[in-house]
Amino acid sequence: MNAADLAAVPWWIWPIALFVVSFLIGIVAVLAGVGGGVLFVPVVGSLFPFHLDFVRGAGLMFALAGTLSAGPPLLRAGMASLRLVMPLALVGSVASFAGALVGLSLSTALLQTSLGILIIGIAFVIWYLRSADSTAASADALAALLRLEGQFHDPAVGMTIDWRTHQTLLGLAAFGGIGFLGGVFGLGAGFANVPALNLLMAAPLKVAVGSSGLLISVINSSAAWVYIHRGALLPLIVVPSILGVMLGSRIGALLLGVTPASVVRRLVIVVMLLAGGRALSRGLGWF
Amino acid sequence: MVLNDRALRDLYADWLDVATKAGFVISLVAFLLYVGRVLPPYVALDELPRYWNLPVDQFIRATGAPSGWAWLGELRYGDGLNLLAIAFLGLVTPLCYARLVPALVAERDWLQVLLAVAQLAVLLGAASGLVAG
Numbered sequence: 001m002n003a004a005d006l007a008a009v010p011w012w013i014w015p016i017a018l019f020v021v022s023f024l025i026g027i028v029a030v031l032a033g034v035g036g037g038v039l040f041v042p043v044v045g046s047l048f049p050f051h052l053d054f055v056r057g058a059g060l061m062f063a064l065a066g067t068l069s070a071g072p073p074l075l076r077a078g079m080a081s082l083r084l085v086m087p088l089a090l091v092g093s094v095a096s097f098a099g100a101l102v103g104l105s106l107s108t109a110l111l112q113t114s115l116g117i118l119i120i121g122i123a124f125v126i127w128y129l130r131s132a133d134s135t136a137a138s139a140d141a142l143a144a145l146l147r148l149e150g151q152f153h154d155p156a157v158g159m160t161i162d163w164r165t166h167q168t169l170l171g172l173a174a175f176g177g178i179g180f181l182g183g184v185f186g187l188g189a190g191f192a193n194v195p196a197l198n199l200l201m202a203a204p205l206k207v208a209v210g211s212s213g214l215l216i217s218v219i220n221s222s223a224a225w226v227y228i229h230r231g232a233l234l235p236l237i238v239v240p241s242i243l244g245v246m247l248g249s250r251i252g253a254l255l256l257g258v259t260p261a262s263v264v265r266r267l268v269i270v271v272m273l274l275a276g277g278r279a280l281s282r283g284l285g286w287f
Numbered sequence: 288m289v290l291n292d293r294a295l296r297d298l299y300a301d302w303l304d305v306a307t308k309a310g311f312v313i314s315l316v317a318f319l320l321y322v323g324r325v326l327p328p329y330v331a332l333d334e335l336p337r338y339w340n341l342p343v344d345q346f347i348r349a350t351g352a353p354s355g356w357a358w359l360g361e362l363r364y365g366d367g368l369n370l371l372a373i374a375f376l377g378l379v380t381p382l383c384y385a386r387l388v389p390a391l392v393a394e395r396d397w398l399q400v401l402l403a404v405a406q407l408a409v410l411l412g413a414a415s416g417l418v419a420g
Binding site for chain 2: 076080090094097101146222246
């Protein structure tokens with residue numbers, strides 16, 4: 001459909017379609033263990049008629065709403081560590097704020113092209129990365145000072161795990177970079193948070209996944225305000241997306257135990273490659 | 288230390304839980320008032336498809352939609368009220384951090400107090416719009 005055809009579609013079709021897409025992304029994201037923003041921005045940016053400025057703003061709120069909603073149970077289960085999140089979120093939220101300012105000043109073609117390259121790159125990262133569950137790390141001086149350690153009871157294996165992190169400076173730098181990219185492109189960046197916490201800083205995988213959600217909720221709160229003040233949050237786009245991801249995430253959590261994770265992971269990679277390829281081609285003016 | 292960590296986690300979780308649920312209810316009600324045309328829209332719903340494919344700066348010039356804090360003066364419109372609901376979600380995390388600070392002070396955990404206050408300053412600085420507006 002060309003722009004004239006899209007403009008002729010009744011307005012109310014789009015929030016309904018957004019709700020359905022956000023609902024489906026909410027399910028798939030939980031099953032695949034990725035943040036929904038990494039699917040939402042390229043998919044909605046490619047298939048819907050909205051300008052990328054509004055899609056990125058909605059993407060930030062999409063990730064923020066999902067992680068705010070998931071935060072309480074993760075904290076109560078000990079899967080999200082406040083002590084681990086606080087220093088990383090501080091660096092990440094400053095970087096994310098700066099990223100949002102930069103993102104809203106870049107040209108659409110450059111953003112589309114960069115987004116396409118980033119999403120395709122992330123798909124390959126998800127394909128290749130494996131988790132590590134070593135808790136044998138010895139804390140460095142900064143981690144010891146910040147007491148980046150804790151206990152986590154894993155009911156799946158009936159064990160209580162004592163954990164501590166290391167490579168804290170590298171971790172802080174990583175979250176600066178991740179926060180910046182998240183702010184530029186309106187992503188939650190859970191795809192990068194989990195490997196940074198797990199592989200780089202040696203947090204146990206479940207603590208990394210839980211803390212990543214809490215990190216996104218803090219980091220995206222600062223970038224979201226840039227989009228609010230710039231007028232880049234359209235309620236007709238943002239609210240159906242928020243409601244859809246909330247409902248979808250809950251269904252996804254219910255399906256988590258019965259769905260083969262490897263199948264969903266492959267599906268996510270295929271969707272990301274297609275959506276990333278479309279964003280790249282639009283950015284380069286191929287179609 | 289573990290017990291204190293758990294108490295702080297639970298405190299944060301309780302506030303996060305209540306504030307998030309309130310945010311979602313407010314968002315849902317505000318959205319229904321907006322699309323149900325109970326409140327008039329600032330930018331007519333039928334007109335939006337002509338503008339939402341524009342970059343945000345052009346969108347604002349074409350529609351006169353508010354930016355910065357100007358939407359606070361447009362709460363009688365459906366889209367203005369929805370921005371209030373969205374902004375509330377943006378304030379949930381600062382609210383939870385603000386509740387955390389006195390609890391950390393009571394624990395005399397000064398390094399965490401410093402981190403929490405610095406985070407609060409960043410979030411409130413972003414919310415103020417002084418840099419981004």
